[in-house]
Amino acid sequence: MIKALPSGESGWQAELRLEFTQRSNKTVLAKRHQRGPLAIQRPFYPEAGVCHAYVLHPPGGVVGGDALHLHFKVEPHAHALLTTPGASKFYRSAGLQAAQHQQFHVNDACLEWLPQETIFFPNAQAVLTSTIHLQGSAQYIGWEVYCLGRPVIGETFQPGKVVFKTALYRDAKPLLLDRLVVNGERDLFSAAGLRGQPVFATLLATPVSPELLETVQPFCEGVALGTAGVTLLNGVLIVRYLGNSTAQAHRLFRTIWQAIRPAVNGHVATAPRIWNT
Template identity: 50%
Template sequence: MGSQAATTSVNETGWAASLRLGFEHARGKTVLRHREQRGPLAVQRTFHPEGDVCHLYLLHPPGGVVGGDRLEIEANLTDKSAALITTPGATKFYRSAGAQAKQIQNLAIDSGSMEWFPQENIFFPGARIQLSTTIHLNGDAHFIGWEINSLGRPTVGERFEQGEVDLRLRINRDQRPLLIDRLVITDIESQQGTATLRDCPVVATMLATTATSDELELARKIAQENPDANLGFTLVDGLLVGRYLGESTEKARNLFIQTWMAIRPSILGRDAVAPRIWAT
């Protein structure tokens, strides 16, 4: 399965960990050809529940991120490969004593398709975190993915009253930007404006490339069928963008899964096959 390094590193204030993955198409299916890991980031073995598509689960054994941690995740697809990447549970970002934690994710699709479906990020009050995701597409490469973020834990009445969350999301095709998105939250007030989060603790974004007005219509139909949800979709230059604001990460995830199941057949030419772990 390629190379693997399993050394553990701790910097002066927290963990330094990295995971680099390389996928290729060989003998009729996508395989994980390269894996290089350092620190507490790992993967379970790959699955092929739909034949050629490689399903993979990212693992972060410590179960949470604290101030000073630096996590780097890189995934590369070549040779018309197809991968679906998810996580077994939420990523929790805990209160920091002062140092900022960083999670940097670079996803590159030279040829083929990537589906990026991590479970939600939960930012505990007092956390200081920069979460940066960049998607690099070349040619006619496809991407469908989402990010679901919870400011505090609304299910127990906890709000993100202090700290700093810096969310950065960028998608490029052939080195030209399709979307540059940034949201910085520092306190309750920065969540309350009508032009920001409207006092909603859960904010989520879904992206799908090479979309058309047909996929936009399918996505908007799901939004119309859920009028109680703050869910909307737009289409710009072939990029379908979905936005959710609300109180529930489960609601956001379920709506995005419905959307994915509706648009996947026309974008990727495959019926939706949910990862096994979503049913546990």
Template identity: 45%
Template sequence: MKPDTLQDAPFHLNSQPAQGWQARLALGFAHRHGKTVLAERRHSGPLTVQRPFYPEGEVCHLYILHPPGGVVAGDCLAISVAAASGSAALVTTPAAGKFYRSDGELARQQVVLTVAAGAALEWLPQETIVYEGARVATGVRLELAAGARFIGWEILAFGRPAANEGFSLGEVAMNWQIFRAGQLFYRERLLIDAQAFAALWGLQGQSACGTLFAYPATAQQLAAVQALIGETAGQGVTLIDDLLICRALDNRADRLRDFFQQVWRVLRPAVLEREACAPRIWAT
């Protein structure tokens, strides 16, 4: 929201915070012996993964774990995921992420997703809860080779509505960069503060917002998602070349998450050439 006034400062994702956890996780998927395996796993600090699951045969389902359970001021999480040619992986989380109130320092998260030709990657973390007073900078860099396939989303929940907490204090800066065959194709920079949270041109006081990306998509998939949305307020979808972008606002994060899961089920057979098979953790 309000992209014309978004400022880079003070959100410099590559700068080093003065204190807090410095956690890194690097994952690499490869196709071996008829299925996708986790061929590379390197980590430092409190970021790791559970053992892979195979509920649909060759596709690798993997859950990222952040044992502290939340990110505080000064923390920096760096995650990279690479899917090699022929591999198919779905990456999610076992629970919602949390960014807590800040004492002035930023909390940072950087994600780099690389999908090779002939590979399919799904980046489907559960929602991120941003507490009132949090100061957060996140960045996602998605690198798609020709012939790559991808579905991913980012879902944010602001404050704690059940505790009568909104988002009257704090800042969240987000930066998505999507590259196709090495060329920058799409960039989205977004700043949400108390004004943007409340304004009619912003979140309109809705406590949850999200964006879903799917590639490659066609007018047929666009029409399918439009049919799913119907006349529902706060939901929309568009197609830029072969990149489908779906957005939604809601006053309940669980309802928004359920909507994106419905969109994912509609898109997966055409975009990834596989029927939907939801991770077991989503049902708990």
């Protein structure tokens, strides 16, 4: 059972609020509020008009009792691409819940949320929620790559519990409501669960046409270290990966991102500099 944080006992309570606006054909970080150990590096402009920024969590890991809140708002005609410089880690817990909550609001603008992977150590107790609100003609590309345990050293996730929730809306209408609970051997190894694979990942992109779905399908065939599939639901491209390699998941998603970005938001893919380090 995941326990709520007792009164008077607290971990890191961190919050990062960012607002991006368009000024003179350039997206700028117009407002920033941070509390606790969440921060953002100075924005970069490797491509015309698009603001690239890196979200930082200096402690390097999340433990029971910690709560991280990310709020991103992108105003009309602005275009922000955010990523992280390294993997996020949720450490083992004696029972207290750790949490990460993401709230994105994109108003006739474009947001790309392309973080590195999130690793969950054995005995982690966590809940992760992502809520994306799109308005008007807003465009969104985002992914999450999760790794249960550390398969490179033979470490499995058991025991532990993580709850994942994703909700995507356009003009207050739900386009995608997704929920997954991983709690114990049955969820990890059953055919209806993760089939014994420690890495699972999801890429979302919208708006997307049926023609673009056909473009992506070949990328999901014959994945060497896992399986992948793609579908189109309510104008949202949904790509899922299940396997044993975060590197494979990232290669797949970056390849798809490069292929679909011009059609989704009109920009040729320009990778964040941090991906080359």
